[in-house]
Structures are given as C-alpha cells and as structure tokens.
Amino acid sequence: METINELEMVVALCEAHSVEAGIEPLVAQLNDHLPHRTFKYISCRGEWYRLGGVVDRGYRPVAAGLRQWLEQEISDDNLELFLERYLDAGYFVTKWRGQSYYLNAVVGERAEEFLQLEIEQLQQVLDRPLLDPDWLPDTVEELIDPLDFPHLEPEPLGEGCFRFRRLTPIRGLLSADERFNTGEIPPLQRLFSDWDRCSGRDVGHFSDFWVVVLHDGGEAQGSFSAARPQPARALSKESLNRCQTLKGSELANALHQIDYQLGHPFSWYFALQLSHIEPSSLIEQVLEDHAGEYAYIPERDLVILRDWMEEPYSC
Template sequence: MTESRLMLAGQDITDCCKKIIPGQNEDLLLSQLQSLIPDHTIKLALTGDEWYRLGGVVDMNNNRIANDLIEWAERTYLECGQNLQTLIDYSIEQQLIATKQTGKTLYFVVQTGDLAEEFSLIEIDKTHEVSDRMLVNQLIPPEDLEEFIDPLQPFCIESFCFGHSRYTYRRKTDVKMFMEVINERSPGEHPVQRFMDDWNRSSAGQKHCMSDDWIIRPFQNTGRFGETNINVEIINTQKTNLPQLEDFTGKKGSALSNVLNRFDRQAGYPFAWFFYMIKGRQVSTYSAEAVYRDISNDFAYLPKRDEAVLRDWIASPYNA
C-alpha cells in the first residue's frame, strides 16, 4: 500500500454524529463514517474508560434551565449582584438540580499507508446526561462560587437520564504529521517515534499493521510553570489476555525461544514480546537481556532484523 492522504473534513464527521442516535453498539456510526471515505477502511480500535464532566441545570419537573452549569452559575451570580447568598437562596427556592455528562471516547483508526505512523486517529465522544445532585447542599452550603459550581460535599440524588445519548466529534489526528511536530520539539528521539521506527524495521512491521494493536494518542498537560504541554502516548488496544513474562531464571536457547514464540502466537504477530516489553508491564526487561545473552553466545533464533533492533535497545534502552 502506498500512502494516500485521508480527505475527511471535521465538519463532515460532526454532521454525521448529529444525525445518529447511539444504540447498544457503534455499528451504525461505523458504517456512516465508512460511507464518507469509501476508498479507506475505518475501524473502531478502542472504547475508552468512562469519564464525567459537569453538565447543566434542571428543575424538579425536568425542565431545562441551562445546558452549561458553569456559564449559568457565573451569569446568575452577576445577576444576583455578586451576592452568593442570594444565589444560594434562589437555587434552594427553585429546587434546582445539577446534571453531569457521562461518556466514553471512541477511537477510530484509518490506515493510510504501510508504515506504523501512516494512519489517522478519529476521536468521538459518546455521552449522555444524568441528574447528579441538588444544586445546593443546604446542610453544607458553599462558601464561594467555585464550591457552588463543583462542591466537595454535594447532596447527591438518585440519577435519571435526560434525553438520549449523543455522539460528539472531538478531533482527527494525522499521526505522521503530528509526530513530525512532536519530533521537532523533542530534544532527542521521542520514545514513541523510536517505537514506531523499531516496529517498521522489525518482523512485526513486515507481517502486521501496528494500528491493529496499538494507537498513538495526543494529549496535553500543564507544566509546573502553568504552561500547556502537548505530548503523545502509545495505547495498546489488544483484547486478548496475554501471559505475563517475568521470570526468566535459567531459561536460554530453545526453552527461551519457545516461551517468546508462544507469546508472539497469542499476540498475533512476530517479535510482539519486544514491544510489550517497551510499553506496559506484560513483559519484563529481563527477557531482552536473556535473549541478548543467547545471541551473544551464538544462538540464532531471532531474524537478523529483530536482532538488530534488540542490540540497539541493549545499547540504548527506552520505554514508550
């Protein structure tokens, strides 16, 4: 496969999400996204863990007061003359309820070439809104607006849903282009880039598509001086329960080779044990050291390309 540019606008994905009411699975969304890019194959690589964020405001009769709790609280606080007690009294009198958005992020992958980094990642949130708490806990009223918006000791109530679930487009990442930016900012070779480079030159890269088992996800965090840092991480999407490879005491030669080959077969591609060693805790680094001792003593069960990757790691270890 030669690399081909993915022509898919974010607005098209947004429109697609708005037209679909989520069901028990994501088959309908997947088919609609596929119809937007008939020359490529799109697949759902991962469904993330559940998260939640602040929702809106409703009354006891389920009437919508506001979609955005933060915006409503700040605006109403000003309308109350910046008097917190007035805002509290009003919220209690109206028996207002705060809602929350719960959701999971869906990660879709579109492979655009043969190399590990030649794919695009599409992130779509699947959310639904539920009641969370009374807006004000009368027993422990808030002391400032921040605590009013997100109290430490809320008066929680039984949850009930508002409307139906929805899909919301988050972002699309061309991994190859994104990694070019990351590499420019990285003082040395970024471990995620090295992971992909090692994949491309190993037996794994010759036999298997990396995005079938691993995705590259951008993220941001705040530095110690308050600055926003953009970075990237590798996430394993494999659903197979693979064994832990930790104790290599006394294993060498064919015995060691058999253990690693068995792991590779279960993972579905050659040299898998190496990449699970680089990322995660599935495989101990003792495995690489044991294999290196073997190949240094004329055991030749690794292909030359994998042996070269291993020797480079021994000379300069890294974790992704």
C-alpha cells in the same frame, strides 16, 4: 480529511446515527461518504465520565456546561450571592457517561502515517444536587468538583447519542512536539521508528493493532495534553509481570502468547514500553537467552532490543 465540508459531514453522520444500531453501521456510512479514506473500527475504550451541565428539578436543561454556566452566573466572584439565589432552586448537576470508539485510516507506510477518528457514545446522567444546605462550597472550584459530596444514582436523562470527538493526523502529533526543535527524538517517535523495522510490520500497519489515546487537556473540544499508544486488544498486567520471572523456553512461550493475544509479532516489546514495568531486566534476559542456545526472536527484533539497551526510553 481534506475539506471542512467533509468534517461537517462526519459530525452530522455521528449525531444522526442511532446508538441502538451500533458502531459498525456508522463506520460503513462514514466510508460511503468518504471514498478517498477507508476507516476501520479498531477498538472501544470505556466506560468513563465527564462533567456535564445543569438541569432543573423537572430534569429540563438549564445549561449544557456547568463551568461555563457558573462563570456567567457568578459575577465578580460573588459566590455568596449565587448561593442565596440557587440554594432552593432544586437544580442538579449532570455528567456524561461515555465510551470512546477509535477508527483508523492508513495514509502511508510508516507507523505514524494514519488518521485517527474518535467517536464517543454518550449518555447524560444525573450526578448530584447543585447545592446541598449541609455542604456549601467556599470556592467556585469546590462547586465544580466537590469532595465528599452526596451523589445520586446515575439516572439516564434522555437518549444516548454518538458524537464526533476529534480527528487526529497522528504524524502531526510528532511534528508538533517541541522536542524536535532541540534535536531530541521524542519517545513516541522512537516507538514508531521501532515499529517500522520490527517483525510486526510484516502482518499489518501499526494502526491495525494500536490506537493513540489522547489524554484530555480540559473541556475544550478536541484539546489534549498527552498522547499514549494503547493496544487495541486487552492485555492483563499479569502477562508481562509473569515474564520477569522466566527465562529460556518458558520465557519464549510467554512472549509468544502475548504476541498472540495482541495480534502481531514483537507486540510484547511495545506493551513493555507502555507498561509500568522497568523494561531493562526483561530485555536483558531475552538477549542473554539468545547469546546462549535459544533463538525465539528474529534478528531484526534483537537489533531493536540492543539499541534500546544502549539508549533506553519509555512512553
């Protein structure tokens, strides 16, 4: 995105688009208005929930954000006065039920050279009463995120909507990583570098098959605390777990099946780096197979495996 006006246009297009129409027409509209970038719909992740606001007993809006409203209403940390004022008000706390759509636009040949546009599909729903006489909080944080509090059926409030979440130049994530200043290569950079020399690159750009999930750092719009690639297509945990017990032709078939599921060669390696499985035993078995009579991995991918064994990493 090159100008603030273009970003404002994206925000406006998202807000004006009907949820019933689906995401594909919105992608087409975005590309019509941004001819110098071609965004592709890659994947959808959800469903998730996020803290919402406050409504009255007639479900009319009182505040868009619960935390900000409480900061205004509870002066000098006088929680007791707040409880007296609102205990019988009949207010409800809401939450946002959402899905995240990932759209990517390639801007260069290297794995990290793409823009990632996140668009959320949101529906505000009832969550819980603001206050319950049988459960009164001792702190503001307990009021925001109470434990064992009676929740309501998530009744929809109003219509669903699309909303712009953030636009991220993925290359910028790397340059912003403070570890570059110490000479250390961050794991995400190593993952991208491995892509640039692997066989998967022959069938498309990294962003055709993967998204970078940014784990939110708070309620601030666009803030995040961590970045973690995820495959655009779903892969069951059992697929990689099963590979740990195999070798030879059975292992070759299992790895090729993962590649087929995720859409590109050598995808099993990237999925392994992002899993909760310790990678060394599986990589050692692949290298052991190729030291013998098997040859189911291209040589350039074997180089990556040997390099990993010399200097392991995970994302």
